[in-house]
Every structure is written in structure tokens, then in C-alpha cells.
């Protein structure tokens with residue numbers, strides 16, 4: 549089912565939580581709202597469910613205006629961070645409860661529950677109550693409770709936030725598989741850019757109640773439309789340096805880049821991702837020099853924080869096989885074809 553938001557605004561007294569958001573979620577799409585705490589993602593989701601009434605704007609499902617419909621009329625399932633299971637009911641009962649309003653035979657309910665439980669790997673836990681389940685199992689039950697209803701739309705609000713890192717990654721992959729199988733329109737909310745990047749067909753980056761970019765995860769990473777998106781997406785984050793344009797050459801401290809087509813617009817800042825910086829042992833006196841402040845072994849790669857004259861600290865991501873000592877002076881090179889330029893309003897003028 550297609551979901552359309554047109555000029556959606558939600559105010560709480562003077563506070564504008566959502567400011568004129570227009571957005572279409574395609575039928576069968578996995579779309580993620582991502583942004584820092586307080587940017588309005590949950591409020592948008594709650595407006596879609598009907599738990600919150602928008603101050604202005606409309607919400608359409610497959611072209612039909614549902615803005616004034618009650619939550620239970622909307623055919624939506626919701627999965628929350630805190631599972632929201634009934635504590636005294638078994639997993640099976642938590643799931644079947646969701647089906648009570650639908651006129652289904654006992655056999656049909658049973659088969660839907662066992663099919664869903666099988667898909668989620670909780671077939672052996674159906675007779676346990678939430679207290680007897682791990683966090684991951686509880687969230688699988690909560691997900692199962694949503695899926696047994698064959699909803700037209702699934703909304704998920706930070707469903708993995710209460711789980712430990714390893715389980716989050718595991719469930720992330722499972723959610724993707726389930727979505728590939730069921731193709732239910734899914735709107736997912738997270739503050740975790742990595743979660744957004746890995747699971748979604750498209751992401752919507754929000755800040756202060758407003759859309760910053762709607763695009764594929766890959767485009768948000770490689771072609772951010774503004775400085776906020778460039779900064780928010782990617783970990784460790786992009787390096788930003790003040791810069792100026794001099795006759796087709798961008799200069800930032802000791803760095804210089806020849807970019808004839810960047811002469812359009814007035815760049816004030818350059819952005820460089822840590823993985824687009826490479827480091828080498830110094831040979832002779834040439835090149836841009838940095839001094840190693842911090843060296844982190846991550847496993848598949850190393851992270852280095854360096855001091856650069858006239859710039860301050862920058863961060864580089866280098867191959868796991870490369871080592872430098874703290875205090876060591878190294879030469880720095882940057883991939884020319886990967887830099888980003890921003891103007892004084894923070895808009896991207898070169899990607």
C-alpha cells in the first residue's frame with residue numbers, strides 16, 4: 549500500500565515537531581526515517597498510525613484520505629522499542645490476541661501463528677510468557693504479533709534499540725529477509741544511521757522537523773545534498789575544513805585541490821570522508837603532513853586521528869595492515885574525486 553504525506557505539520561503548543569513534511573512511501577517499500585533525537589521521526593510515525601492528530605496536512609493510503617480515521621481503522625501494525633507485550637500472556641496468546649477482531653477459524657489462527665513463529669525462529673517459545681524470554685525473543689514475538697495480521701503497512705519505532713549490538717545486527721538482517729519475503733510497505737524509525745543505511749530501500753534524513761534528503765542510502769552517503777546529511781551519515785563522520793577558491797584551486801590549510809568545475813558557487817567548506825584519506829611514512833620534506841594523536845585498531849581497518857597545521861584534528865580510516873606510532877609525523881593524501889564542497893548556507897555545491 550502506498551502512503552502519502554502532504555505538507556504534514558505537527559505542533560505541540562509553540563513547538564513545531566514536524567514542519568511541512570511531504571513524502572511518498574511506495575507500495576512494498578522499506579523506508580526509514582532517520583535523524584537525531586527530537587527531529588520529529590516518532591511524531592511522523594504516530595501521525596501515520598493515528599495516535600497523533602496532525603495540526604495540518606493530510607495522510608493518504610493508496611490515495612484515500614485517512615487523516616481523520618481512528619488508528620484501528622487504518623490496517624496498520626506497529627512495533628515499538630519496548631515490545632509492548634502483555635506480560636501475563638504467552639507468546640502464542642500475545643500473537644493470537646491481535647487476530648481476535650478478525651473472523652478467523654481456530655485452525656486458521658493456529659496456522660498463521662505457527663507459520664509466523666517459524667519464520668521468526670520462535671516456534672519453540674510459543675508457550676512462554678515475556679518474562680521467560682530474552683530481549684531478542686520478545687522483539688520477535690512483538691514482530692510476530694504484527695505480522696500475523698497481514699497488515700497493509702508496518703511501522704517500526706526503534707525496534708532494535710533495546711538489544712545488544714550483536715543481536716541488533718542479527719535482527720537487522722532478519723528484518724530485511726522478512727521484508728523481501730512479504731514485501732509489506734514498511735516505515736522504520738531509527739536514530740542509528742548505520743541501521744538506516746543497511747536495511748532501507750530509501751532513507752529520509754530529518755532535522756528539526758524538516759526533511760533534509762530523501763534518497764537511496766548510497767546517495768545519502770556519496771552525494772549528500774547538504775552539510776547536515778554529510779555530517780550525520782557515516783561513522784566516523786566526515787571531516788569538515790574551511791576552504792577558499794583561488795583560480796580553480798580549492799585551498800584548505802595545507803591542502804589544495806584542482807577542481808575547475810567547482811568554480812560555480814562559493815565554497816566555504818570542504819568535506820572529506822575518513823576513508824578517502826590515505827597516510828604514508830614520510831619520505832623527504834614534501835607533501836601535507838600530520839601528526840598522529842590517536843590510533844585505534846578496529847579489526848577490519850584502523851582509525852587515526854591526526855593534527856594538521858592550520859586545520860586542527862582530522863580523522864582517517866586506513867587499512868588494518870598499516871600502523872603508525874603516536875606522535876609520528878606522516879604524509880597525507882586525499883582522493884581528489886571524492887571531496888564535497890559546501891557553501892555558506894550549508895548546501896552542497898560539489899559532490
Ligand code: ATP
Nearest residue numbers: 560563565583584585586587588589590591592739
Ligand atoms: P527520539 O529519537 O528522541 O524519540 P524523535 O526524532 O522521534 O526523537 P519526536 O519524539 O517526534 O522526536 O519529538 C519531536 C519533538 O516534539 C521533540 O522536541 C519532542 O520533545 C516534542 N514532542 C513529542 N511529543 C510531544 C508531546 N506529546 N508533547 C509535547 N512535545 C512533544
